[in-house]
Amino acid sequence: MxxxxxxxxxxxxxxxxxxxxxxxxxxxxxxxxxxxxxxxxxxxxxxxxxxxxxxxxxxxxxxxxxxxxxxxxxxxxxxxxxxxxxxxEVHPGELDVETFETLGSQALKSSDPAQRVSLIRQALAHWQGAPYEGLDVPLLSDETMRLAEHRLALLEELYQAELALGRHASAAVELADLVRRHPLRQRAQYLLMDALWRAGRTSDALAAYRRARRVSIGQLGLEPGPELRFLERRILAGDAAGAGVSPAPALFGQVRYVR
Missing domain, CATH: 1.10.10.10 (Winged helix-like DNA-binding domain superfamily/Winged helix DNA-binding domain)
Structure with missing residues (x-):
């Protein structure tokens, strides 16, 4: 079955x-x-x-x-x-959630960006919509939220790997859509800025930062996290795109309150 x-x-x-x-x-x-x-x-x-x-x-x-x-x-x-x-009784490999999470776990363990991209895209292919048809039952809602967060984290890992493979322009297009749908995810914002910068679109990268800042201040009353601010400073300083830039951290530092 x-x-x-x-x-x-x-x-x-x-x-x-x-x-x-x-x-x-x-x-x-x-x-x-x-x-x-x-x-x-x-x-x-x-x-x-x-x-x-x-x-x-x-x-x-x-x-x-x-x-x-x-x-x-x-x-x-x-x-x-x-x-x-x-x-x-559910046997190994019979539940799509298990397959989705197994492929995602394998991807995160791989140091090869091409393999990470392949495994993550295989995992995401199993995602056909809101888990459990969006049934509003606490136990299922909690599981739906957990899986949705896992999917977003995998998407961010996917684009990080795409950048490592030099696919800056295509990653920027997909990241722009991800940021539109999830404007408060600062790792996605960071990756979008980085992708635009590496694609030679410096002004667009800075515009992405300004949008991220407006959203963060407008919805949370907070400045963007230090990683985003540091990346903006590097772009403004005219550093070589991507030179010395570490991969976007999975967990961002504390954001600052606006006084």
Whole structure:
């Protein structure tokens, strides 16, 4: 079987797609997949399905939803009950989240920028939309936020590797789009400035800094972090593009409050 949750819920068995109807059933499957191969207590499942609202027949209704989900699964015995909870057995490589994170982890361990680019792009190819269809259930929302942050961090690592390969112009185009969608991510801002600078677009790099500063001050009341300010000074000083510039740090330093 194959479980895909990075976008629309999909269960496949061979070439056959298994329909999964109903928000309750998708929520149930989502929670079981987040905690795959562990027994999830009944009270955790009922709280997720009814979002902490009082439901007098929550437990028997849960059992009914489990029954319907088990019927939908090509291998019904994967979903079992013991220790006061339900467990969904998921084999290695069957869940797209696992594949996404495994490829990302392999990329981060590689010192070869070309290999990093290849592995990260393979990982990102599994991302088809908001995880778990954006179901607004606390346990799934937390997992969605974690995965979304991981995706953004991988994108930043991707463009860092692209810069190391000399692909400054193409990286600048993609980074500009990333910064438009996530204007408060200072590492992305740093990489955009660096890409523009290395591509010979010095005035655009400085304009990118000014935009980053306006956003930071306007939305947070904070000056940009020291890495961005240092890069701006180097560009203004007329240093050779990219000379002596360290890779953009994964974690930026503290930003300064505007007095």
């Amino acid at each position: 194959r479980f895909e949750v990075l976008g629309t819920f999909t269960i496949t068995s061979g070439s056959r797609s298994v329909p999964l109807r109903g928000r309750m059933r998708r929520t149930l499957l989502g929670v079981l997949l987040v905690r795959a191969n562990t027994f999830v207590p009944v009270d955790v499942l009922t709280e997720a399905l009814w979002e902490s609202r009082w439901e007098p027949r929550a437990v028997p209704k849960l059992h009914w939803h489990v029954h319907k989900l088990r019927q939908a699964l090509p291998e019904a015995d994967r979903l079992g009950f013991d220790n006061g909870g339900y467990r969904l």
